[in-house]
Amino acid sequence: MNLPAHTPTHPRMEEASHGNSRGPGGPDGWNSNSDHGGDHDQPRLATAKAGLWLFLVTATVVFSMLLSAYVERKTGTDWSILPRLGILWLNTGFLVLSSAAMEWARRLARRGDLQGTRFWWLLGGAFAVLFLLGQLLAWQALYIAGYGLSSNPSSSFFYLLTTLHGLHLLAGLIAWGWATVSIVRLPETALAKSGIKIELCALFWHFLLLVWLAIFGFIWFVS
Amino acid sequence: MQEHAAGLPETHGHEETHQHEPTGFWTKYIFSQDHKVIAMQYTITALLVGVVGMVFSWLMRLQLAFPGQLSLIQPDNYLQFMTQHGMIMVIYLLTAFLLGGFGNYLIPLMIGARDMAFPFLNMMSYWTYFVSVILLFAAFIVPGGPSGGGWTIYPPQSILPGASPGSEWGIRLLLMSLAVFVASGTMGGLNYVTTVLQLRAKGMTLMYLPLSVWGIFVASVLALLAFPALFVGGVMLLLDSLAGTSFFIPLVNQFGRQLGHEGGNPILFQHLFWYFGHPEVYIVILPAMGVVSDIIANFSRKPIFGYKAMVISILAIGGLSFLVWAHHMFVSGMNPYFAFWFAIATLAVAIPSAVKTYNWMLTLWGGNLWFTTPMLYAIGFVSTFVAGGLTGLYLGNTAVDVPLTDTYFVVAHFHLVMGVSAILGIFAGIYYWFPKAIGRMYNETLGKLHFWVTFVGTYAIFFPMYWLGAAGMPRRYYTNEAVTQLPPSSHELNIFITIAALTVGAAQLVFAFNLVWSIFKGKKAEGNPWKATSLEWQTPQTPPVHGNWGPTEPVVYRWAYDYSVPGASQDFTPQNVAGGPAQKAKASGKTKH
Numbered sequence A: 001m002n003l004p005a006h007t008p009t010h011p012r013m014e015e016a017s018h019g020n021s022r023g024p025g026g027p028d029g030w031n032s033n034s035d036h037g038g039d040h041d042q043p044r045l046a047t048a049k050a051g052l053w054l055f056l057v058t059a060t061v062v063f064s065m066l067l068s069a070y071v072e073r074k075t076g077t078d079w080s081i082l083p084r085l086g087i088l089w090l091n092t093g094f095l096v097l098s099s100a101a102m103e104w105a106r107r108l109a110r111r112g113d114l115q116g117t118r119f120w121w122l123l124g125g126a127f128a129v130l131f132l133l134g135q136l137l138a139w140q141a142l143y144i145a146g147y148g149l150s151s152n153p154s155s156s157f158f159y160l161l162t163t164l165h166g167l168h169l170l171a172g173l174i175a176w177g178w179a180t181v182s183i184v185r186l187p188e189t190a191l192a193k194s195g196i197k198i199e200l201c202a203l204f205w206h207f208l209l210l211v212w213l214a215i216f217g218f219i220w221f222v223s
Numbered sequence B: 001m002q003e004h005a006a007g008l009p010e011t012h013g014h015e016e017t018h019q020h021e022p023t024g025f026w027t028k029y030i031f032s033q034d035h036k037v038i039a040m041q042y043t044i045t046a047l048l049v050g051v052v053g054m055v056f057s058w059l060m061r062l063q064l065a066f067p068g069q070l071s072l073i074q075p076d077n078y079l080q081f082m083t084q085h086g087m088i089m090v091i092y093l094l095t096a097f098l099l100g101g102f103g104n105y106l107i108p109l110m111i112g113a114r115d116m117a118f119p120f121l122n123m124m125s126y127w128t129y130f131v132s133v134i135l136l137f138a139a140f141i142v143p144g145g146p147s148g149g150g151w152t153i154y155p156p157q158s159i160l161p162g163a164s165p166g167s168e169w170g171i172r173l174l175l176m177s178l179a180v181f182v183a184s185g186t187m188g189g190l191n192y193v194t195t196v197l198q199l200r201a202k203g204m205t206l207m208y209l210p211l212s213v214w215g216i217f218v219a220s221v222l223a224l225l226a227f228p229a230l231f232v233g234g235v236m237l238l239l240d241s242l243a244g245t246s247f248f249i250p251l252v253n254q255f256g257r258q259l260g261h262e263g264g265n266p267i268l269f270q271h272l273f274w275y276f277g278h279p280e281v282y283i284v285i286l287p288a289m290g291v292v293s294d295i296i297a298n299f300s301r302k303p304i305f306g307y308k309a310m311v312i313s314i315l316a317i318g319g320l321s322f323l324v325w326a327h328h329m330f331v332s333g334m335n336p337y338f339a340f341w342f343a344i345a346t347l348a349v350a351i352p353s354a355v356k357t358y359n360w361m362l363t364l365w366g367g368n369l370w371f372t373t374p375m376l377y378a379i380g381f382v383s384t385f386v387a388g389g390l391t392g393l394y395l396g397n398t399a400v401d402v403p404l405t406d407t408y409f410v411v412a413h414f415h416l417v418m419g420v421s422a423i424l425g426i427f428a429g430i431y432y433w434f435p436k437a438i439g440r441m442y443n444e445t446l447g448k449l450h451f452w453v454t455f456v457g458t459y460a461i462f463f464p465m466y467w468l469g470a471a472g473m474p475r476r477y478y479t480n481e482a483v484t485q486l487p488p489s490s491h492e493l494n495i496f497i498t499i500a501a502l503t504v505g506a507a508q509l510v511f512a513f514n515l516v517w518s519i520f521k522g523k524k525a526e527g528n529p530w531k532a533t534s535l536e537w538q539t540p541q542t543p544p545v546h547g548n549w550g551p552t553e554p555v556v557y558r559w560a561y562d563y564s565v566p567g568a569s570q571d572f573t574p575q576n577v578a579g580g581p582a583q584k585a586k587a588s589g590k591t592k593h
């Protein structure tokens, strides 16, 4: 499994030892929910990232199971090939741009460039919204072409895969919107406070891009 | 409960240390984010759901002993009781209890953390589980009642109208409930795994972890990798039922009428189901194994034999559990070479299982045994695990499985190896940690009475089923009147089994009484009544308060099995005691085999 490296000792213990003013062994920050200053972001980031990575592993299993079922079900004689929807290429482009913008926001945040971070962060979210709208258009086009949810297993899989992927992205956008509130309001110095949210969102975005590329690849090339 | 951290200097960042200490009733007991409260919520809910599952088993047993004499139990009801019983026991009782109950209570306390990594997610995990339970029981009030398609809910019969009871709204609610349960299990699993990886106390290396934590940890990883298959299969089945898709349903003519499906593959569902279903049995047995290991070591006053081998076996069992799923599908018409591979992989599971069994025996061997109720339950676990597990070797061979599949032989096998064993492991753990969690002792005499009736009783229920199965008594039958090959004596055996089942059921009243009575009236417990080494027994307060450790987190210097160390002043050395003699059999690799 792909877990980030961890130290055997409690990361926060080390913190306490290098001059944390909160008193001997002050166990502040042990609760990952508590919102302390930037001092505490490193261990919190490691823990939150570990949690997100585990979730990505689980989500990977979900999509791999669906794609295996897709490959298996495709051998049925009733399988028909879906019309090629050009808009999917456009949507793919949106998602690539979205992921790239999130990555850029993440890097600028690390450098402490608040203006740049804000710009790319908002742009990343906007492209994600465009992707989702584009997916809705793709659904409409497919539906008009005569493929409803239950018309054919190929369209059933298409709707199911895109819905599950879209719901993940939608959940990501909710997290993004929640983080945006604090990022937009932030004074320059406190960028580190939102660092975790930016890191996690970027990671999730890249994952969803990979998942989409896999889904798109199967739909386009393995049909 | 005492107020938090008595004697904590107020100057000491009190505000921050306990800023999340909830004060209101709702945040303290209902929407609590404290892992101990969440553990209790899981425990109580799972036990109550389990009572329902047990009542269903009595109804089935009554029907089997006195066929047709209870008008309450019609053939359709039998199938519904059977399906709901299986589902409740495996998912909503055992999985929820072992991961949500034990996992939540034990992980932070045993690794020296103050709480889970994501307390909010943890709270959400419980409440999502609660919703899944509501959906499960909602199926009882919809038209057609709950699903009767078997706990394996195989299509087509589970969702085709009229093909099994509850094949419309019953199964849909069940599938929704399962999807919600998977969401809950995922939130929980993420938490348990992250917590073990990230929040261990200073000095607590992975190879210092008590085996309970190892078992729960690996089971949680399995849950994260296996539940998605159930989720995917469930969602696809739901769409087949609700939206008329044909993922699993082939062209079907029903009463001369063609249903709207075409070309679906029911075997595909079986693969998805068992890709989840087999690891699922280890999700429930690994935590129980861990708990039993710790209890046996403690009450033998000896280090666990072969700690490293135990850890490797847990990992091996976890890994192998993803390679054997199709042994549940030997009769589905698979390629014999395919079956051959799954048979070999299945038999390979016997190796780490045997390693664990021998290690338990060798831990007991020559130990200074202390037969408390938890110890009896732990030994009982080893016994039923062997009595049920050995026949897994029979069933893992394709040629032997084909005639035995869908007979009571299988019912005997899985009840003993996973059902009864996991339940005995749960009882062992409940009695063992009761003094810590409640702060009072349970009644030992009642505990032992409960043990002996349950232990002997479950053998009386399930062991004779091997014979019934070998004689050809089919599984999932409402009545055996038409099963001509069964000798008449098998009917007497069925009556005997039913009496045993009702007796075991009655013994659970003793347990319930003991629990409730001891919570209010039990003798006050000391912090470490079993003279145990692991960290949960070293908390400054009993029961532990919010934040668990008072002002300073524990620091760990040794593994969890320093019992009877030669030269030590007492026969156990807690993990947070520095210096002094230690067992040679350390995790450093110098295990003495």
Ligand code: HEM
Pocket: B057, B058, B060, B061, B082, B083, B085, B086, B087, B089, B090, B094, B149, B150, B151, B152, B411, B414, B415, B418, B419, B420, B423, B461, B474, B475, B476, B477, B501, B504
């Ligand atoms: C004293 C306790 C129990 C009794 C008397 C009991 C009895 C039964 C009976 C009579 C059946 C139906 C067999 C058939 O008609 O084919 C059954 C099925 C089943 N039981 Fe139990 N059981 C008990 C405990 C458990 C436990 C603890 C588990 C947890 C794993 C469990 C899991 C199952 C499963 C998975 C099925 C199969 C349901 C199906 O065929 O769809 N049972 N049990």
Ligand SMILES: [Cu+2]
Pocket: B277, B278, B281, B324, B325, B327, B328
């Ligand atoms: Cu299996």
